Amino acid sequence: MDGQARRSIIHLDMDAFFASVEQLDNPALRGRPVIVGGSPRSRGVVSTASYEARRFGVRSAMPTGRALALCPTAVLVTPRIQRYVEISRRVRRVLDDYTDLIEPVSIDEAFLDVTATVATTGRSATAIAREIKERVARETGLTASVGVAPNKLLAKLASDLKKPNGFVVLDEAAAERLLPEMPVRQLWGIGAKTEMSLNRIGVFTIGDLRRMDEGLLARLFGSRAEELALLARGIDHRPVEPRQEVKSIGAETTFADDVRDRERLASALGGFADEVAERLREHRFLARTVTVKVRLADFTSLTRSQTLPQPTDEEDVLQGAAVSLLDRAVPGSHPIRLIGLAVSNFLRPGDLYQANLPF
Numbered sequence: 001m002d003g004q005a006r007r008s009i010i011h012l013d014m015d016a017f018f019a020s021v022e023q024l025d026n027p028a029l030r031g032r033p034v035i036v037g038g039s040p041r042s043r044g045v046v047s048t049a050s051y052e053a054r055r056f057g058v059r060s061a062m063p064t065g066r067a068l069a070l071c072p073t074a075v076l077v078t079p080r081i082q083r084y085v086e087i088s089r090r091v092r093r094v095l096d097d098y099t100d101l102i103e104p105v106s107i108d109e110a111f112l113d114v115t116a117t118v119a120t121t122g123r124s125a126t127a128i129a130r131e132i133k134e135r136v137a138r139e140t141g142l143t144a145s146v147g148v149a150p151n152k153l154l155a156k157l158a159s160d161l162k163k164p165n166g167f168v169v170l171d172e173a174a175a176e177r178l179l180p181e182m183p184v185r186q187l188w189g190i191g192a193k194t195e196m197s198l199n200r201i202g203v204f205t206i207g208d209l210r211r212m213d214e215g216l217l218a219r220l221f222g223s224r225a226e227e228l229a230l231l232a233r234g235i236d237h238r239p240v241e242p243r244q245e246v247k248s249i250g251a252e253t254t255f256a257d258d259v260r261d262r263e264r265l266a267s268a269l270g271g272f273a274d275e276v277a278e279r280l281r282e283h284r285f286l287a288r289t290v291t292v293k294v295r296l297a298d299f300t301s302l303t304r305s306q307t308l309p310q311p312t313d314e315e316d317v318l319q320g321a322a323v324s325l326l327d328r329a330v331p332g333s334h335p336i337r338l339i340g341l342a343v344s345n346f347l348r349p350g351d352l353y354q355a356n357l358p359f
């Protein structure tokens with residue numbers, strides 16, 4: 001498909017993790033709709049819904065009040081992060097037996113690069129992935145969905161295909177049959193807002209995206225257009241990166257032309273807010289600080305930061321803060337070459353855990 005050496009990537013994603021742990025620990029909750037989340041009285045949101053609750057339309061990040069209105073029989077459980085961290089570590093110890101190249105995406109999800117493991121043991125990636133899935137089930141009592149593919153994009157799509165308790169091997173030929181019909185939202189980096197703006201110009205599927213004019217793609221996505229065009233063809237060179245601690249999450253683009261139009265800048269910031277919020281939710285982080293970075297046509301660089309009154313993972317809050325930071329950084333209508341949005345100063349699920357340690 002392209003010139004790079006063939007890799008074997010596994011994506012493992014625990015099924016409805018927080019809710020499944022609650023059902024594991026409390027047999028009375030098994031087979032019942034369970035919502036793990038904040039109380040509606042404190043305007044809490046759903047952290048995870050069990051599959052029984054999802055059937056009623058309950059989704060992560062939905063206000064708990066709305067979730068309970070959709071599914072009045074659901075049992076609401078307050079998150080026990082310490083317990084989830086403990087089980088997550090147990091999963092991690094299983095994964096550690098197969099490779100050093102593990103990239104945790106969040107408390108319940110990880111990529112593994114087993115290319116070297118395949119070469120040294122002579123076992124197939126599929127056999128290794130099956131064994132991992134079975135051992136995770138045996139050692140935690142919980143199911144995971146597993147995808148095996150030549151890259152991260154396809155491995156993640158594969159693990160999503162037959163959730164819960166899925167096991168899908170996706171090679172290039174199978175991916176080629178599936179990709180064109182999939183919604184663009186499935187591509188890495190495309191969130192709800194970007195999807196909406198693509199839909200407005202008639203781009204709904206990955207196939208539609210592939211057929212988009214190159215110039216238009218570059219105008220909409222700036223320097224990210226090339227990567228997106230590759231992803232749409234199922235090509236993804238991103239390595240599996242063992243986690244250094246994530247200190248900030250950001251997105252930026254360089255425009256092909258200098259941009260003065262505030263609406264276009266605000267919509268670029270909206271797209272970044274979207275992408276950043278999605279990645280925050282994947283990590284289960286809340287961000288306290290928003291930073292906007294701008295490079296003007298004369299190559300002057302400016303950054304402006306703001307600490308939010310409440311930590312957040314919501315795209316609208318991030319976009320609002322970003323637009324007002326942009327107005328402060330660049331009043332008037334200077335031509336802008338590059339614009340970026342980043343968040344930092346995270347509140348992490350583990351923080352709660354650390355805070356609860358008795359020493």
Ligand SMILES: [Mg+2]
Nearest residue numbers: 013014016108
């Ligand atoms: Mg999961």
